[in-house]
Amino acid sequence: MKKxxxxxxxxxxxxxxxxxxxxxxxxxxKGLGIAFPLYILLIVxxxxxxxxxxxKRIKKDALLLLIPLFFFSIMTAVxxxxxxxxxxxxxxxxxxxxITDLCFDKKISxxxxxxxxxxxxxxxxxITPFFKSVSELFSLKQKSKDKKVSSQIVRGILISIxxxxxxxxxxxxxDLAFQKYMSDLVSINVEGETIVRIxxxxxxxxxxxxxxxxxxxxxxxxxxxxxxxxxxxxIESYILLGSVNLLFLIFISVQIAYLFGGQSNISxxxxxxxxxxxxxxxxxxxxxVISFFLLFGLDRYIQREKGSGLRIFKILSSLLVxxxxxxxxxxxxxxxxxxxxxxxxxxxxxxxxxxxxxxxxFGLLIYKVLKNGKESNFSxxxxxxxxxxxxxxxxxxxxxxIAQKNIQRFNDGKKLDVYYLTTLSDDALPxxxxxxxxxxxxxxxxxxxxxxxxxxxxxxxxxxxxxxxSRNRAKEIIAPKMExxxxxxxxxxxxx
Numbered sequence: 338m339k340k341x342x343x344x345x346x347x348x349x350x351x352x353x354x355x356x357x358x359x360x361x362x363x364x365x366x367k368g369l370g371i372a373f374p375l376y377i378l379l380i381v382x383x384x385x386x387x388x389x390x391x392x393k394r395i396k397k398d399a400l401l402l403l404i405p406l407f408f409f410s411i412m413t414a415v416x417x418x419x420x421x422x423x424x425x426x427x428x429x430x431x432x433x434x435x436i437t438d439l440c441f442d443k444k445i446s447x448x449x450x451x452x453x454x455x456x457x458x459x460x461x462x463x464i465t466p467f468f469k470s471v472s473e474l475f476s477l478k479q480k481s482k483d484k485k486v487s488s489q490i491v492r493g494i495l496i497s498i499x500x501x502x503x504x505x506x507x508x509x510x511x512d513l514a515f516q517k518y519m520s521d522l523v524s525i526n527v528e529g530e531t532i533v534r535i536x537x538x539x540x541x542x543x544x545x546x547x548x549x550x551x552x553x554x555x556x557x558x559x560x561x562x563x564x565x566x567x568x569x570x571x572i573e574s575y576i577l578l579g580s581v582n583l584l585f586l587i588f589i590s591v592q593i594a595y596l597f598g599g600q601s602n603i604s605x606x607x608x609x610x611x612x613x614x615x616x617x618x619x620x621x622x623x624x625x626v627i628s629f630f631l632l633f634g635l636d637r638y639i640q641r642e643k644g645s646g647l648r649i650f651k652i653l654s655s656l657l658v659x660x661x662x663x664x665x666x667x668x669x670x671x672x673x674x675x676x677x678x679x680x681x682x683x684x685x686x687x688x689x690x691x692x693x694x695x696x697x698x699f700g701l702l703i704y705k706v707l708k709n710g711k712e713s714n715f716s717x718x719x720x721x722x723x724x725x726x727x728x729x730x731x732x733x734x735x736x737x738x739i740a741q742k743n744i745q746r747f748n749d750g751k752k753l754d755v756y757y758l759t760t761l762s763d764d765a766l767p768x769x770x771x772x773x774x775x776x777x778x779x780x781x782x783x784x785x786x787x788x789x790x791x792x793x794x795x796x797x798x799x800x801x802x803x804x805x806x807s808r809n810r811a812k813e814i815i816a817p818k819m820e821x822x823x824x825x826x827x828x829x830x831x832x833x
Contacts, residue, residue, distance in 0.1 A: 421731065421736075701722070744769075
């Protein structure tokens with residue numbers, strides 16, 4: 338193997354091992370914070386470093402994805418909401434996997450829905466490149482016999498070291514006498530945690546070897562999918578769409594009479610407005626999702642007819658979308674009514690956002706149907722919409738928004754779930770801390786009681802890797818309030 342080829346494979350292994358070691362240093366037994374965007378940056382630097390060694394230029398599509406990748410990674414160090422942080426981390430992993438396919442060969446403009454769905458399964462493609470790279474590393478051939486012998490010695494040592502380390506760790510864990518002997522010999526305290534951390538480093542290193550090898554050593558062919566032979570006739574689709582539209586019309590008529598008709602109509606049935614709104618929200622969302630796949634499938638597999646047949650399909654499809662939008666408005670209103678009765682929660686807020694996102698997706702779908710647009714354009718529109726909505730949630734700061742809305746309801750004379758208010762993340766603390774200044778001693782005492790014990794149960798993290806802007810700001814806000822909170826640590830009479 339040429340020296341240049343050797344440098345290529347060594348660059349992949351050296352960067353992967355470094356990332357494996359840094360993974361342990363950044364994340365093991367530490368909270369998620371500033372280390373996460375820094376680690377993402379190092380992964381990208383590794384990608385550019387290997388591309389320089391391979392003399393390959395990364396495509397524009399992959400470079401553009403670095404913008405949302407860095408944004409969502411940075412937000413993990415800004416927001417402390419567990420759900421939002423989870424979504425940001427998932428988004429970062431998704432973008433990293435998507436970038437592995439877009440670096441040199443594919444274009445995101447050619448992606449279909451199935452391609453986006455397949456992205457999370459990309460790591461399975463890393464397995465073969467990993468073993469191929471390992472095989473190439475240990476099959477180096479030299480022209481000189483002496484060099485060949487020396488290279489074989491080096492390879493033998495490299496192969497032996499990881500096995501020896503693992504066996505020594507396992508034997509040390511299994512036998513205390515052997516552990517003491519080895520500890521005295523190498524001055525290392527061998528414990529179960531050490532084994533876990535070393536195995537974690539090896540696992541992460543192997544994952545990056547496979548990922549980088551997949552990007553640089555595997556020629557990914559752009560597959561041109563042919564239309565499947567499955568076809569749905571025009572008459573069948575007309576009957577299906579027509580019957581569904583009729584059912585939607587009947588349901589919407591009921592909604593107009595009751596949900597949109599006012600509280601008096603619902604009361605006549607023996608229900609309160611809140612009771613009526615509480616039922617059926619997730620069922621209506623399920624109807625909307627199923628309707629999307631129904632219309633998407635029909636548009637893809639219907640036998641295209643010209644003239645009146647095509648016009649009928651477009652009309653029925655448009656009616657279905659209108660019906661779905663009315664149903665989603667119904668679900669949206671049910672949620673508003675429920676929030677008006679019981680307050681805002683994380684689940685309810687995200688459900689609101691999901692309804693709006695579904696409406697946008699249906700808008701893109703009906704545009705595709707009416708204009709006979711490409712599926713790739715529709716898929717790209719949905720992908721960009723998902724990015725924008727997650728960006729919007731990060732900017733909105735959900736927990737602070739929820740706290741603000743619930744406190745506003747309380748100021749309007751409605752009941753406040755004080756305990757739920759204290760369970761929100763540190764993102765909400767700049768808003769919720771104002772509860773210590775209200776005149777209602779009962780609510781103030783309950784809030785102070787829960788906040789005091791929440792602060793007592795908090796585990797303080799002093800490592801820089803876990804630094805988070807929201808958590809740090811919360812410490813600064815709550816520190817001068819601790820004396821006030823301590824006064825209410827026994828305050829339980831009013832709400833037990």
